[in-house]
Amino acid sequence: MTQITPRDIPAIAFHNLTDEGYPPAMAKIFAARGIENKVQLDATFAHLVSFEYLKNAKTMAVMLADAIAARKKLLVIADYDCDGATACAVAVRGLRAFGASIDFIVPNRFEYGYGLTPEIVQLAHESKPDILLTVDNGIASVDGVAAANRLGMQVFVTDHHLPGDMLPDAACIVNPNQPGCEFPSKHLAGVGVIFYVLLALRAELRNRGQLTEAQGRALPELLDLVALGTVADVVRLDQNNRILVQQGLLRIRAGRACKGISALLQVSKKSPEKIVSLDLGFTVGPRLNAAGRLDDMSLGINGLLTDDEGVAMGIATQLDTLNRERRSIETDMQEGALAVLDTVNPQDNFSLTLFDESWHQGVIGILASRLKDKFHRPVIAFAQANSGELKGSGRSIAGLHLRDALDLVSKRSPTLIKKFGGHAMAAGLSIDAADFDAFVAAFEQVASELLTPNDLLQRIETDGPLDSSGLTLEAARLLDEQVWGQGFPAPQFDDDFEVLNQRVVGEKHLKLQLATDEGQSIDAILFGHNEPLPEFIHAVYSLSINEYKGAQTLQLIVRHWE
Structure with a gap:
């Protein structure tokens, strides 16, 4: 219901x-x-929280400035999602601009798993870096940091994930969610954290008299990457994050995006001057993510680092192809999962945990998200991994903090989960294949304690009805100018309509002409539905701008109807 x-x-x-x-x-x-x-x-820099409040940012800035002066070799340890890729690109571009000797590696998720593992440390050691700099990972890498220390490498951790009971013994940790950090915006993405470290480094270099005018201008040019990673990682868009995203969007619209983002927009058939925040999350981000899901995120990172337009376009084309492949795999997996659920009523459970040996590790997170949306309960999807293990990716609903729920499972059954990490709404974990049934029962038990039947009701929040003064092209343009996303949801409205006309377009969408109670006629579209609607409907909708032959008109996008 x-x-x-x-x-x-x-x-x-x-x-x-x-x-x-x-x-x-x-x-x-x-x-x-x-x-x-x-x-x-106000989305100007005047209201951006200062790096002074971010614990250890100034300390890491001093250490990085010393490392640059001593010509030490830095190696970024990246993550294989969009946030990790953009964070890596920001770190490499920013530190190179400040004179650092720096390179990167990113774990192949299918060989090494997530984060700074001892295996990745060993691989990193082959290039003999002095310092390992983690971006979007590292806060849970206790064993990996210990391995790096034994090999004589310092580790600087920049991360935003929630810490566990023990922090790694790193030379320096910057994470707004670590104990004792008073930074008021706890929702920085990984790319936002490393950007803040670079802001502190710029100030340190300026204080030392070692900052050129060109270097001082380098960081704002990275905000397109910061915006992309922030939106794609679905972190809460509080005011601080909205400032970062808005400033990045302004640069993209002005034609000042890096070659990689420009190429991704081109293969996505998006005009840079008209891009909005949702385009970053639903168009650009998935193409970049496809590299980490199906192949190697080094491809995506190299696309963000190149200043060669031809190279960027070649990589963007590869990413677009990978994304099409990802969508095909996802569709097959979703159909298989729904077929399994035909014999199971998920409404009887507070959670949903699934495994299929044919599922792809790189796509189980998207599958979990789709099933969570469909059944409105926490979902964890598992795929086969190496050495008799299963890798799981989970998505949750309001009312159940997924990482805390997994932590509770782990505390009750210490040998059940091999490792886990994540946020309130998304998390990853690994278990032994033999323990799958035991995990299903343990997770369901925790979910049943933390959720109520009322939490499982599918709710659509709206901003109510719009009268004729709000159903205008100008209103749609005004809404498009804002930064919308997680925690600051794009407006949607609901009202009664008469269906004046309807026809199927593109084989699976309905093009509609609706009439309001005030008699206003308005165009609308209902995607993914080709069955006729009744004469009168109550619809949840959002405003959009439809462009045809250079003319712009208002169009409603129907999100739900009854």
């Missing part, structure tokens, strides 16, 4: 915003997202 729920609109915030000049429709939208005044919507 789906429940359409209007968002709460705090009256004081609404009145503050209207007093400051916002139209009532926009004031309602922002007030419902916790905005109380226009300052909270």
